[in-house]
Amino acid sequence: MVRHEGGRWDVGIKDAAVYVERVSDSDERVFEDSLTAQEARDLAGLLTKYADKLDEARDADKAKETDESETEPSDEQSKSDEDEESDDSNTSDESEGFDEPDKSEDAGN
DSSP states (O other): OOOOOSOEEEEEEETTEEEEEEEOTTSOEEEEEEEOHHHHHHHHHHHHHHHHHHHHHHHHHHHHHHHHHHHSOOHHHHHHHHHHHHHHHHHHHHHHHHHSOOHHHHHHO
């Protein structure tokens, strides 16, 4: 397949057929063909199919990039998470001491 920058597609009806022509930026005819109505419909379906596949692939790549950026925490986030975990363990130890009744008061009664 040859890749051409720019240019245009000319499509029309000529001699009871769908006429397709690719013209370069310098107005040189690169490609031309005549198609029956059914061939034109089939070609349109095929082009749509591959255009949809291309869009799906791009969407999948974007979703993959988004997932990777969300699942890989930065160094700062990791350090912050570790600090919070160590703070939580200290807090839970302290709160356990406050929830227990003072046994020395019960012994005196």
